[in-house]
Amino acid sequence: MDRAQKRQQIKQQLLAMIKSNANGGRLPPERELSERFAVARETLRRILRELEQDGVLERKQGAGTFVSGQPVLKQPQLRSFSEEMRERGLTPSSEILSCRRVAAGAKLASRLKLIPGSSVMELRRLRMANDEPMALETTYLVPSQLQTLEPAELTRHSLYELLAQRFDIHVRSAMQQVQATVLSEEEADLLEVPAFSPSLLVERLTLGDSGEIIEFAKSLYRADRYRFELQVRRPPTAADPEPAA
Amino acid sequence: MDRAQKRQQIKQQLLAMIKSNANGGRLPPERELSERFAVARETLRRILRELEQDGVLERKQGAGTFVSGQPVLKQPQLRSFSEEMRERGLTPSSEILSCRRVAAGAKLASRLKLIPGSSVMELRRLRMANDEPMALETTYLVPSQLQTLEPAELTRHSLYELLAQRFDIHVRSAMQQVQATVLSEEEADLLEVPAFSPSLLVERLTLGDSGEIIEFAKSLYRADRYRFELQVRRPPTAADPEPAA
DNA sequence: CAGTGGTCTAGACCACTGG
DNA sequence: CAGTGGTCTAGACCACTGG
Numbered sequence: 001m002d003r004a005q006k007r008q009q010i011k012q013q014l015l016a017m018i019k020s021n022a023n024g025g026r027l028p029p030e031r032e033l034s035e036r037f038a039v040a041r042e043t044l045r046r047i048l049r050e051l052e053q054d055g056v057l058e059r060k061q062g063a064g065t066f067v068s069g070q071p072v073l074k075q076p077q078l079r080s081f082s083e084e085m086r087e088r089g090l091t092p093s094s095e096i097l098s099c100r101r102v103a104a105g106a107k108l109a110s111r112l113k114l115i116p117g118s119s120v121m122e123l124r125r126l127r128m129a130n131d132e133p134m135a136l137e138t139t140y141l142v143p144s145q146l147q148t149l150e151p152a153e154l155t156r157h158s159l160y161e162l163l164a165q166r167f168d169i170h171v172r173s174a175m176q177q178v179q180a181t182v183l184s185e186e187e188a189d190l191l192e193v194p195a196f197s198p199s200l201l202v203e204r205l206t207l208g209d210s211g212e213i214i215e216f217a218k219s220l221y222r223a224d225r226y227r228f229e230l231q232v233r234r235p236p237t238a239a240d241p242e243p244a245a
Numbered sequence: 246m247d248r249a250q251k252r253q254q255i256k257q258q259l260l261a262m263i264k265s266n267a268n269g270g271r272l273p274p275e276r277e278l279s280e281r282f283a284v285a286r287e288t289l290r291r292i293l294r295e296l297e298q299d300g301v302l303e304r305k306q307g308a309g310t311f312v313s314g315q316p317v318l319k320q321p322q323l324r325s326f327s328e329e330m331r332e333r334g335l336t337p338s339s340e341i342l343s344c345r346r347v348a349a350g351a352k353l354a355s356r357l358k359l360i361p362g363s364s365v366m367e368l369r370r371l372r373m374a375n376d377e378p379m380a381l382e383t384t385y386l387v388p389s390q391l392q393t394l395e396p397a398e399l400t401r402h403s404l405y406e407l408l409a410q411r412f413d414i415h416v417r418s419a420m421q422q423v424q425a426t427v428l429s430e431e432e433a434d435l436l437e438v439p440a441f442s443p444s445l446l447v448e449r450l451t452l453g454d455s456g457e458i459i460e461f462a463k464s465l466y467r468a469d470r471y472r473f474e475l476q477v478r479r480p481p482t483a484a485d486p487e488p489a490a
Numbered sequence: 491c492a493g494t495g496g497t498c499t500a501g502a503c504c505a506c507t508g509g
Numbered sequence: 510c511a512g513t514g515g516t517c518t519a520g521a522c523c524a525c526t527g528g
Contacts, residue, residue, distance in 0.1 A: 003504080003516070029494060040518040045496085061495045062525035076321065078477040176475045180425035180445040180468035198443050200425040211314055223425035230421045230475070232323040248497070248523085274513060285499045290514085306514045307506035 010037050011047055018056055018067050025067040027057070076230055078174050078206075081127050081135065081219075082158040090129035097124040097190075099151040104140070111205065111216050112142055121146050123154070126190055127219075133191045134225055139217040143169055169214060174206045178228055183220065191222050198223040255282050256292055263301055263312050270312035272302070321475055323419050323451075326372050326380065326464075327403040335374035342369035342435075344396040349385070356450060356461050357387055366391050368399070371435055372464075378436045379470055384462040388414055408459070416459060419451045423473055428465065436467050443468040 017027060027033065034044040048065060051057045059065045085092035102122045109116040121141040127134050139159070141149070145167055153162055163169040178200060185195040200221040206214045262272065272278070279289040293310060296302045304310045330337035347367045354361040366386040372379050384404070386394070390412055398407055408414040423445060430440040445466040451459045 007516095031494090040520095042519090043517055046516085048495095059495060060526080062493080063527075064494060076475065076477050078479045171479050173476065173478045176477060178423055178445070178473040178475065179471070180443040180466075182427075182443050198425040198427050200423070221425075227422045227424040228473075230321065230423065231418065232321050232421060233418045234323040234416050252497095276513090285501095287500090288498055291497085293514095304514060305507080307512080308508075309513060 006039075007043075007047060010039065010044070011051070013037070014047065014051060015056070018051075021067060027065040027067070030065070078171065080158050080160045081137070085129045085134070088129075091131075093128045093131065094155065095126040095128070096151045096154055097126055099123050099149070099154070101147060102140075108140060108216065112140065112213055114142065119144075119147070121149060123149075123151075123159075125154070129225075132225070133222065135219045135221045136187055136190055137217060137219040139215050141215050142213050143167065163214070170209050171206055171214060172209050172211075174204050176205075177203045179203075180223075181220070187220055191220070193222060193224070200226060200228060202228070251284075252288075252292060255284065255289070256296070258282070259292065259296060260301070263296075266312055270314075272310040272312070275310070323416065325403050325405045326382070330374045330379070333374075336376075338373045338376065339400060340371040340373070341396045341399055342371055344368050344394070344399070346392060347385075353385060353461065357385065357458055359387065364389075364392070366394060368394075368396075368404075370399070374470075377470070378467065380464045380466045381432055381435055382462060382464040384460050386460045387458050388412065414459060415454050416451055417454050417456075419449050421450075422448045424448075425468075426465070432465055436465070438467060438469070445471060445473065447473070 014027075014033075028036075030041055030044055030048070034041040037044060048057060048059065052059055056068055057065055058068050079087070082092040100122055101119050103117045104112060104114055104120050106116050108120075109118060112118075112120065114120070121139075123139040123141065125137045125139070127137055146163075149162075153166075157165075160171050163171065181199050181201045182196045183191065183193065183199045187199070188195040188197055191197075191199075200223055202217075202219045202221065204215075204217045204219070206217065208214050259272075259278075273281075275286055275289055275293070279286040282289060293302060293304065297304055301313055302310055303313050324332070327337040345367055346364050348362045349357060349359055349365050351361045353365075354363060357363075357365065359365070366384075368384040368386065370382050370384070372382055391408075394407075398411075402410075405416050408416065426444050426446045427441045428436065428438065428444045432444070433440040433442055436442075436444075445468055447462075447464045447466065449460075449462045449464070451462065453459050
């Protein structure tokens with residue numbers, strides 16, 4: 001058994017303990033757990049730290065390790081549609097509306113930092129959750145090696161997975177803008193809502209590992225089915241002493 | 246010198262090295278740095294990990310530690326309307342529409358985790374930027390000492406500033422939901438747009454230092470003037486294998 | 491005060507990169 | 510292959526909690 005497997009196993013056992021909520025939501029001391037799992041305490045602590053960051057555990061110096069009472073604020077993360085729907089407990093799927101090469105117009109080209117007229121892949125998809133239309137997405141893909149992209153592949157794979165596995169292109173960060181709009185008749189028709197229904201428009205510029213532009217995507221979400229959730233913190237005020245480490 | 250101070254000092258020295266960009270953006274090996282700073286390698290690694298999470302460094306197994314090429318994404322922060330407008334270079338102002346005590350209905354009470362019928366302060370404000378209507382905001386304030394709040398004070402101060410300075414209540418974090426909607430005739434009238442115009446609805450549950458609920462706020466933003474911006478990162482590709490999903 | 495999590499150490503080996 | 514970051518160990522002491 002390799003290391004990663006062992007860690008996963010320990011994590012699973014810990015999650016089971018957490019779920020059972022055995023000892024009033026309190027976990028045994030780290031020294032005891034590390035002995036039980038036959039790992040060094042620091043190794044166990046790494047696993048506990050991960051669980052803490054996932055918001056499953058809370059640790060209090062001098063007091064103990066506790067099952068988290070309320071889910072902790074998770075940082076907003078860049079997720080694909082598929083990932084996001086799965087996280088909400090829904091089953092994602094896609095219908096490819098079109099997939100073709102187009103010449104970038106002035107506005108698109110400036111966003112993608114390309115020369116106007118450059119060739120990009122345009123991909124239009126109707127995105128569904130539990131087979132109900134959820135969003136209408138138009139993606140413009142920059143990397144030139146993607147010109148060989150086969151629409152068929154996208155019915156089976158998430159776009160970001162495909163980029164990573166087949167082309168070694170790794171999505172790293174994105175700038176998103178969220179605004180409200182109303183749907184055109186054609187858009188409303190595809191999303192199966194009345195014309196001129198309100199819609200959440202999300203524009204996303206996606207960057208890769210070294211900051212290169214990968215795609216620009218526009219997604220129109222059904223306002224009645226989708227809301228954008230965001231947990232934010234207040235920056236520490238100047239009066240507060242800086243917490244060391 | 247205590248530990249935290251020493252760590253801060255090392256961090257500062259590392260940041261200086263990073264800024265100077267001395268060796269083509271490559272840092273010396275961990276073993277060398279740990280010796281130079283006279284700490285154990287694991288201790289140095291903790292500091293490097295923090296800098297990596299801040300987006301200042303990138304580490305590549307087998308290759309080295311590098312100054313991050315990409316500018317750091319700033320985390321989305323909890324900001325008041327006034328702060329946000331100033332950041333966009335606009336001048337914020339407010340018109341108080343109403344300020345009164347109300348009994349919380351079932352839905353509001355459950356959001357605020359109060360008993361239905363509890364008394365809360367309701368504050369309705371038309372929020373402007375450069376004297377143009379931008380948003381219509383309804384805030385429900387929980388803390389009981391706020392019952393003495395004078396509407397007049399709010400024309401001069403930001404609400405969050407007032408809470409901090411006069412009541413020692415410090416906003417710490419918030420859960421926000423952003424959705425698309427259409428304006429009622431009354432709302433549209435106040436915002437000076439045609440009835441049934443699209444609007445971005447932001448609901449915010451604001452928490453204080455110790456996680457206590459401070460307010461629930463609903464803001465309707467003019468869709469033509471306001472968009473919500475958000476920079477997000479992809480979670481680091483896990484070195485851990487997926488638990489057989 | 492005993493017990494807990496938090497930090498640090500010195501050393502070992504693993505996994506990966508790039509010449 | 511040498512060199513790098515990644516993980517792990519066994520042990521020590523620190524800082525905090527709560528009875």
